[in-house]
Amino acid sequence: MKLKGAEILLHCLQEEGVDTIFGYPGGAVLPIYDALYNSDIRHILARHEQGAGHAADGYARATGKVGVCLVTSGPGATNLVTAITTAYMDSIPIVCFTGQVGSSLIGKDAFQEADITGITLPITKHNYLVERTEDLRDIVREAFYIARTNRPGPVVVDLPKDVMDKVIDFEPNGQEEINIRGYRVMKGYNSGQIINAVELIKKATRPVLYAGGGVIASEAAEELRELAEKRQIPVTMTLMGLGAYPGNKALSLGMLGMHGTKYANYAVSECDLLIAVGARFDDRVTSKIDDFAPQAKIIHIDIDAAEIGKNVDINVPIVGQVKEVLQAINAKLGEVPEGHNKEWLETIERWKDAYPLRYPSSSDGRLMPQHIIEKVYELTNGEAIIATEVGQNQMWTAHYYKFKEPRTLLTSGGLGTMGYGFPAAIGAKVAAPDKVVIDIAGDGSIQMNIQELAVAVEQKLPVIICILNNHFLGMVRQWQGLFYEKRYSYTDMSHQPDFIKLAEAYGAIGIRVTEYDEVEAAIKKALASKDKPVVLDFWVAKEADVFPMVPSGASLMNMIGGD
């Protein structure tokens, strides 16, 4: 049959199982939007391209499916750059379609022309400029394949307008196998290294599992749990790994690293075996790298060979799908008798008793932000999907919301993108309408993509935004307080909109909470909203800090605060 490039594109999307895309129209994508007009694909209209990108990312994190967004050329495409980088740093599978000026205008500095394939080279897993309509189908299939396989990541497909307009003969033929010479999907593992790993695990008396986002990407939470519980190995998680092992279980140590728990950091510092699973020894985790896990042999399991040995030397490297590798290890490990690792677990219990996460009472009479997270956790039974922005709100969430399941925390771990959480929450709510979806925000970061309220109202998505409003850029202020003699340089956010009126102006519900006895009722009211987003504006202590913390450059043993 004769089809236009734009129609072929939508056909290919449906072949990939895409039912929802997040986008924003413009001149160069007019042919695609015209084809969408009669399509079964649901299109969610963002109010800023960055919002569309983060929504596709949130959709992907919540489901494990590839998120899709569509924007126009030039500024539409460049507005996506932060969202693409966010997905790249956290290995999230999204495919971004960007419009491009007509082929004959490329390179001529045409109106709304930007070299988006050039711009996104270092922030994508791969990208394409489609030069011929005839190549479209293969490229779309490759793009999805590359985005979701091995270590996932964002792929950009740039679509010149004439390529979308051109009519060609198109036969919707069968799905031939994808064959990319320079890209093979990882299968299997080095079984010799599995034996080495099993030996080390059997010998260890003070083992720790260190789980990252790779466990979630590989759908390996069950296997991780089996390994931890069969061998009584405590589990610490990176920010990206939270939910990989239930945070409310006894073997959980919570998060490690700069704002990790003391007991997680002490355990890593004292362990004799560290089993890193789908994690990458990032600087926020290791802090002073020479002092990281100084007594431990290290097993590193990762899909990306380039991560192994990148930051620390590894005793047993295992490249492979985390899920497959853990299955192979579990199969070779027997159950252990009651009381295995008893001394080690007792030591950890002592640390947990001595250094629990705790916070002081308010010094200025305003609400303590940690209390809000505890209440949200309690009232959602720990079963909500929680998105966060970046900064103190993110760290308090990591501390006080005990994530039980993978894919329930959506947060920009690698790039640390303010403005990520709310659009990501919209993406997640679209993907999982039956789940409670909450964005934990700060008063600074929520203003970075607040325009997306219009989307949530229009789409009748009862996403809840909890603003922990301290009238500061809290995390930066905290560092200024600790390391720059309280010189609060440009972190005061006292001048801000009335978030209640702002919510109402968009057609959302807004509730301000300033007293402890209002907290629970406000959250309950928000949870009861069926078709409207709710903004909860919690006025929290202005100078509450995130503790404990490892000052930058110090070793994990030297934590300050939280006593």
Next chain:
Amino acid sequence: MAKANKHTLAVTVENKPGVLTRVTTLFRRRGYNIESLAVGATEDPNISRMTIEVDGDDKIIEQVTKQLYKLIDVIKIVDITEERSVDRELVLIKVRADTNVRAEIVQIVEIFRARIVDIGRTTLIIEATGDAGKISAIEDSLRPFGIVELVRTGKIAMVRGTTK
């Protein structure tokens, strides 16, 4: 400590627009240092071959190799530093050559089995091929006459024998 040294990587890539940029962007972003880079066609029109000389210890070379493999358009990487291989570079040297020194220059050209490819009124252009040592030697020999302009291709290399 692994010792710092030059490695020669033979990198087989898809012959597509932008592949060179992908490779050089990766080097720049990760802070690896390219000593020389030569790229050209191969016996297969869909495949290009890059010869990259990179400075770094074994750990850095391992990272370079692994990161390069992550590029979808990179098909194969072989570190041929330790292989028995044929290395060649081509150089064009424009040298000052007044009539009184021309004979001397011609003699040097013959010793190095190089060629004179252009004769100007006061200059000669000399073309030479060889491994890096030979190219440096001819450059040194001609320097006293005054080198006006010099351009080197960067090294290309091939492993000896039947292996590919």
